[in-house]
Amino acid sequence: MDPLDRAQVLLICDLCKRAALQSHCELCQINLCKACVGEHLSDSSKRHNVVPYKHRTSNPNVNYPICSKHIQKHCELYCEKCEICVCSTCLSSDEHKGHNLTNVYQNPTFIKEILNKDLKELEKRILPTYEEIASDLNTEKVNLVEKHYEKLITEVNNKGADWHREIDNIVNQKKSEIDEMKSKHLAVLNKEENEIKQITLDLKQSIHDMKKILDSDNISLTSAYKSRNAEFRSLPPKVNVSLPSFCPHPVNTYQFHQMFGSLSALSITIDEDSYTMKTPEAVSCPPVKPLLDVPKLxxxxxxxxxxxxxxxxxxxxxxxxxxxxxxxxxxxxxxxxxxxxxxxxxxxxxxxxxxxxxxxxxxxxxxxxxxxxxxxxxxxxxxxxxxxxxxxxxxxxxxxxxxxxxxxxxxxxxxxxxxxxxxxxxxxxxxxxxxxxxxxxxxxxxxxxxxxxxxxxxxxxxxxxxxxxxxxxxxxxxxxxxxxxxxxxxxxxxxxxxxxxxxxxxxxxxxxxxxxxxxxxxxxxxxxxxxxxxxxxxxxxxxxxxxxxxxxxxxxxxxxxxxxx
The missing domain is CATH 2.120.10.30 (TolB, C-terminal domain)
Known part of the structure; x- marks a missing residue:
C-alpha cells in the first residue's frame, strides 16, 4: 500500500488547489487533478511526462531533504502539526496518523510562514539576547581588566613599595652601625699611633742628647747622664680589634612569598541557567502565595x-x-x-x-x-x-x-x-x-x-x-x-x-x-x-x-x- 494511503491524507492539485490529485508530471515535478492535466499538457514548449500519481518515479534533480530519523530515506511530505519533513518509513509507524500532510514542494507558502516565524524570533528575541550578553561580557571585561586587575596591581606595587622602604631603612640602619664601628676603630688606632709617635720623638731626642754628651768634654753633662734604654725597651701594648663581619640570613623564598601576601584563587564556574532569553515585554508575575494582611503567631x-x-x-x-x-x-x-x-x-x-x-x-x-x-x-x-x-x-x-x-x-x-x-x-x-x-x-x-x-x-x-x-x-x-x-x-x-x-x-x-x-x-x-x-x-x-x-x-x-x- 502506498504510504500516502496509510497516512490517510488527501493531497490536492498543485494548479487548481481544489480537486484531489490523480497524476504527476515527472518533468515539472507537479501534481495534477484530472481536469488540470489537459491544461498542463497544452504547454508545448516542454516534453511533459504525465503519469498516474502512484506510478511516479523520484526525480534525482529534486532536492528532497534527507530524513533525520532514517538517513537513507528522502522526505517528500511535510507534517504541519509536527512541523517536520517525513519520509515513507515515518508514515508507516503511524506516528503522524491523522496529521495534516502536504508535499514538501506543494505548499511553499506554509513553509515560508514557518520561516518567517523563525526569522522573527531570531531577529526580535534570540539575536538581541546574544548581543546583550556580548555587550555585558565586554563591559565585564573592561571593568575587570581596566579596574579590578589594575587595582590588584596597584595593591601589589604598594606592598612592594612598603617593603622597599623597610629594606632601605634596614640597609641605612646597618650602614649607620658600620660607620659608628669604623669611627670607634679608627679612634683606637689613632690614639695608639699618637702614643707611638710621641715615644718615637722622645727616643730621637734621647739619641740626640746622648750624641751631644759624647761630643762634649763637659764633665757636668757626663755626670748628669741617666740611661733611659730600659724605659724604651718596654714596648707599648698593642691594641687588637676584632673586625666586624656581615652575616646575611639565607632567604626562604616560601616564607618570603607568604609574608609578602597572597592572591586568592581565580574561581571560574559555569552556570547553565544564568542567562535568560529576552522577551518582547517583561511581565510581572504576582506571588503564588499572597502575603497575609495580618501575620499570625x-x-x-x-x-x-x-x-x-x-x-x-x-x-x-x-x-x-x-x-x-x-x-x-x-x-x-x-x-x-x-x-x-x-x-x-x-x-x-x-x-x-x-x-x-x-x-x-x-x-x-x-x-x-x-x-x-x-x-x-x-x-x-x-x-x-x-x-x-x-x-x-x-x-x-x-x-x-x-x-x-x-x-x-x-x-x-x-x-x-x-x-x-x-x-x-x-x-x-x-x-x-x-x-x-x-x-x-x-x-x-x-x-x-x-x-x-x-x-x-x-x-x-x-x-x-x-x-x-x-x-x-x-x-x-x-x-x-x-x-x-x-x-x-x-x-x-x-x-x-x-x-x-x-x-x-x-x-x-x-x-x-x-x-x-x-x-x-x-x-x-x-x-x-x-x-x-x-x-x-x-x-x-x-x-x-x-x-x-x-x-x-x-x-x-x-x-x-x-x-x-
Whole structure:
C-alpha cells in the first residue's frame, strides 16, 4: 500500500488547489487533478511526462531533504502539526496518523510562514539576547581588566613599595652601625699611633742628647747622664680589634612569598541557567502565595536561654537548632523540649549556625578561626583561616557554604564560597573597586543567606543595609530601609528567604521584620505578634517564619503567607 494511503491524507492539485490529485508530471515535478492535466499538457514548449500519481518515479534533480530519523530515506511530505519533513518509513509507524500532510514542494507558502516565524524570533528575541550578553561580557571585561586587575596591581606595587622602604631603612640602619664601628676603630688606632709617635720623638731626642754628651768634654753633662734604654725597651701594648663581619640570613623564598601576601584563587564556574532569553515585554508575575494582611503567631518555643538567644536554624518543620551567648548548641522540638545539647569543640561561643542539605549542623568559631560540622554528634573542623575570622554562614541549595568573614584588624570584610570545604570564590569589591561590605571597627554583624534565584544576600548591620549580589558576585542592589518618620534607624540583624524568593530581614531596634521581593522592593512589615528584639531568622519548608528573640529566649513561629494558591 502506498504510504500516502496509510497516512490517510488527501493531497490536492498543485494548479487548481481544489480537486484531489490523480497524476504527476515527472518533468515539472507537479501534481495534477484530472481536469488540470489537459491544461498542463497544452504547454508545448516542454516534453511533459504525465503519469498516474502512484506510478511516479523520484526525480534525482529534486532536492528532497534527507530524513533525520532514517538517513537513507528522502522526505517528500511535510507534517504541519509536527512541523517536520517525513519520509515513507515515518508514515508507516503511524506516528503522524491523522496529521495534516502536504508535499514538501506543494505548499511553499506554509513553509515560508514557518520561516518567517523563525526569522522573527531570531531577529526580535534570540539575536538581541546574544548581543546583550556580548555587550555585558565586554563591559565585564573592561571593568575587570581596566579596574579590578589594575587595582590588584596597584595593591601589589604598594606592598612592594612598603617593603622597599623597610629594606632601605634596614640597609641605612646597618650602614649607620658600620660607620659608628669604623669611627670607634679608627679612634683606637689613632690614639695608639699618637702614643707611638710621641715615644718615637722622645727616643730621637734621647739619641740626640746622648750624641751631644759624647761630643762634649763637659764633665757636668757626663755626670748628669741617666740611661733611659730600659724605659724604651718596654714596648707599648698593642691594641687588637676584632673586625666586624656581615652575616646575611639565607632567604626562604616560601616564607618570603607568604609574608609578602597572597592572591586568592581565580574561581571560574559555569552556570547553565544564568542567562535568560529576552522577551518582547517583561511581565510581572504576582506571588503564588499572597502575603497575609495580618501575620499570625502560631507557636512560641521557650528555649530557656539565659545568655541572650542569637541564632535559629530549621532542622525540619518540627525541630530547630539554636545558639546564644553560651558554649552549647541546642536542638528543640516545637513543644519546647530540649532534644540535644552539644558543646562547641573549643568551648567558645559559636558565631553562627546553619543546617546542610543532608541535615548536618555547621557552626563558626571566630575565636579559633574555624568552621566546624557536627556529624553523628561528633564535631569535625572543616575550615581553618589565617588572618581572617569567620562569623556568619549559610548552606546553599547546591550544598556549598557561604561564609562572611572579617580581617583580624577589622579593616576588611568579604564573603567566601566553599565547595567541598575548599575556597572557590571571594566576593569583596564592586565593579568600581569599592568594598561591598562595611568595616566600621564596631562589630562583625554580617548575616548571610542564599535566595532561590541564587542571589547572595547579606544583612550588613554596620552599614544599615541589605546588600544583594548575584551568583557571580556582581552588585544587584542595596536596601537601606523604608523611609519613615515613626521608625528609628534600620538595623538588619538577620536575614532569610522563602520559596517565593522574598527576602526577610530582622530590624532589631524597631522590633519588626521587613519583607522584600527579590529585586529589593519593599512589600510589607511583620511588626505584630509581640516581636521583641528579633536577632535570628529561618524559614521552614512550609514558608513559616521562625524568629529568635534576643532577650526573652523565645523562638516564635509566625505564619505570614497564605497557603491558598
Amino acid at each position: 502560631i507557636i512560641t518555643v521557650e528555649t530557656g536561654c539565659q545568655y541572650l538567644l542569637r541564632r535559629v536554624a530549621c532542622l525540619s518543620d518540627e525541630k530547630i537548632w539554636t545558639c546564644g551567648n553560651e558554649k552549647n548548641l541546642k536542638l528543640y522540638n516545637l513543644q519546647s523540649t530540649l532534644l540535644k545539647s552539644i558543646q562547641t569543640k573549643s568551648g567558645n561561643i559559636p558565631g553562627d549556625i546553619t543546617v546542610t542539605k543532608s541535615g548536618d549542623l555547621v557552626y563558626t568559631d571566630p575565636d579559633t578561626r574555624t568552621v566546624n560540622i557536627v556529624k553523628n554528634d561528633q564535631i569535625q573542623e572543616v575550615i581553618r583561616l589565617q588572618g581572617w575570622k569567620p562569623h556568619y554562614v549559610c548552606s546553599t541549595s547546591s550544598g556549598d557554604l557561604l561564609v562572611t568573614m572579617v580581617s583580624d584588624d577589622d579593616k576588611q570584610a568579604k564573603v567566601v564560597r566553599y565547595i567541598d570545604f575548599k575556597q572557590k570564590q571571594t566576593i569583596q569589591y564592586d565593579s568600581e573597586g569599592y568594598p561591598l561590605y562595611s568595616s566600621f571597627y564596631i562589630n562583625t554583624n554580617k548575616y548571610i543567606t542564599e535566595n532561590r534565584n541564587l542571589d547572595i544576600c547579606v544583612a550588613d548591620c554596620e552599614a544599615h543595609a541589605v546588600v544583594v549580589v548575584n551568583q557571580a558576585g556582581n552588585l544587584r542592589f542595596r536596601y537601606t530601609g523604608r523611609p519613615s518618620n515613626t521608625r528609628g534607624t534600620f538595623n538588619p540583624y538577620s536575614i532569610t528567604t522563602d520559596s517565593q524568593s522574598q527576602i526577610l530581614t530582622a530590624d532589631f531596634s524597631n522590633h519588626s521584620i521587613h519583607i522584600l521581593d527579590q529585586d529589593g522592593h519593599f512589600l510589607s512589615y511583620i511588626d505584630n505578634c509581640d516581636i521583641e528584639l528579633p536577632y535570628g531568622l529561618c524559614i521552614d519548608t512550609s514558608d513559616n517564619l521562625f524568629v529568635a528573640e534576643y532577650d526573652s529566649g523565645y523562638v516564635k513561629k509566625i505564619k505570614y503567607m497564605s497557603t491558598m494558591f
